Structures are given as C-alpha cells and as structure tokens.
Amino acid sequence: MHTSTLIKIRGYHLDLYGHVNNxxxxxxxxxxxxxxxxxxxxxxxxxxxxxxxxxxxxxxxxRRGAYMNELIDIQTSLSRIGGKSAVMKQVIYLQGTDKLVADAEITFVITDMKTQKAVALEGELLAQLQAWQNPLV
Known part of the structure; x- marks a missing residue:
C-alpha cells in the first residue's frame, strides 16, 4: 500500500537560487x-x-529543482522490513507528470519508549508492518 501526498511549493520553501532548499x-x-x-x-x-x-x-x-507554485506529489510506501528496522521508500514527482524531483529511502526502528532501544520486528508488530508493505517501483 502507498499514499500520495500533495504539497504546493510556497515562497518560504525557496532559497536564494529560487528553488526549494535541500x-x-x-x-x-x-x-x-x-x-x-x-x-x-x-x-x-x-x-x-x-x-x-x-x-x-x-x-x-x-533529481530536479522544485519551484514556487509547483505541486509536488510524494508517494510513500514501506519497501523493506528487517529484524529490527524497516525502510520507507519515498518518490517525489512534479504532480501530473513523470518528472522526478527527488527520491529517498528512510530507515526507521520501532523503539520501546522506556528503554529507548529498538524492538524486534516480530509477531503482531511484524504482521502489521507487512500489511503496509508494497514497494514503489
């Protein structure tokens, strides 16, 4: 499963070069x-x-600059699950086109808030994450 999030580029997102600051x-x-x-x-x-x-x-x-008043479409999915970490894949397109603005991989862990340590991705937690999984191509 993946989601699509639209964001309109505003003037305050830009740097001195007129495109979105990294x-x-x-x-x-x-x-x-x-x-x-x-x-x-x-x-x-x-x-x-x-x-x-x-x-x-x-x-x-x-991959490409994004400029004021453009709409970007961020597609997010859970692409990989390991023993203690998982990876989300995010791809940013100029909305309505195949123009790739950026792509990213974000590795995260699920932590026990008391110990601040990563927990094993197993059992019910693993099953829940697997239900979310559908890598972006």
Missing part, C-alpha cells in the same frame, strides 16, 4: 510519512502502547 525536502518527506502512518495505523493507540518510531538513516537523491 533541507526543506526533509520536512516534505516527514509530512508524507505522517500521512502514510495516519492512513495505515491508529496512531493514538500506537503512541499509548509504549512504542515509538525513530528515523535512523535518510538518503535523498535530488
């Missing part, structure tokens, strides 16, 4: 990940379970 993509990607999670899970229940999510690695490839 650091802003972290915010755009996070917004899309939250939307993905809201559609997949009961976040209130998850947060009250004593578990949390922690990003441990982000790799972004910038």
């Amino acid at each position: 650091a802003r993509y972290l915010e755009f990607l996070e917004e899309a990940r939250w939307e993905f999670l809201e559609k997949q899970a009961d976040l209130a229940q998850f947060m009250s379970s004593g578990l949390g999510l922690a990003v441990v690695n982000i790799n972004i490839n910038y």
Whole structure:
C-alpha cells in the first residue's frame, strides 16, 4: 500500500537560487510519512502502547529543482522490513507528470519508549508492518 501526498511549493520553501532548499525536502518527506502512518495505523493507540518510531538513516537523491507554485506529489510506501528496522521508500514527482524531483529511502526502528532501544520486528508488530508493505517501483 502507498499514499500520495500533495504539497504546493510556497515562497518560504525557496532559497536564494529560487528553488526549494535541500533541507526543506526533509520536512516534505516527514509530512508524507505522517500521512502514510495516519492512513495505515491508529496512531493514538500506537503512541499509548509504549512504542515509538525513530528515523535512523535518510538518503535523498535530488533529481530536479522544485519551484514556487509547483505541486509536488510524494508517494510513500514501506519497501523493506528487517529484524529490527524497516525502510520507507519515498518518490517525489512534479504532480501530473513523470518528472522526478527527488527520491529517498528512510530507515526507521520501532523503539520501546522506556528503554529507548529498538524492538524486534516480530509477531503482531511484524504482521502489521507487512500489511503496509508494497514497494514503489
């Protein structure tokens, strides 16, 4: 399963060169990940379970500038699940086109909020993550 998040590029997203500043993509990607999670899970229940999510690695490839008033479409999916970590794939297109703006892989762990340590992705937790999984091509 994947979600699509639209974001309109505003003037405050731009740098002195007139395109989206590279650091802003972290915010755009996070917004899309939250939307993905809201559609997949009961976040209130998850947060009250004593578990949390922690990003441990982000790799972004910038492919094309994004400019004021353009709409970008961020497609987010859970692409891989390991023993203690999982990877979300995010692809940003100029809305309505095949023009690739950026793509990213975000590795995260699920942590025990008391110990602040990653928990094993097994049992019911693994089954839930597997239900979300559908890699973007």
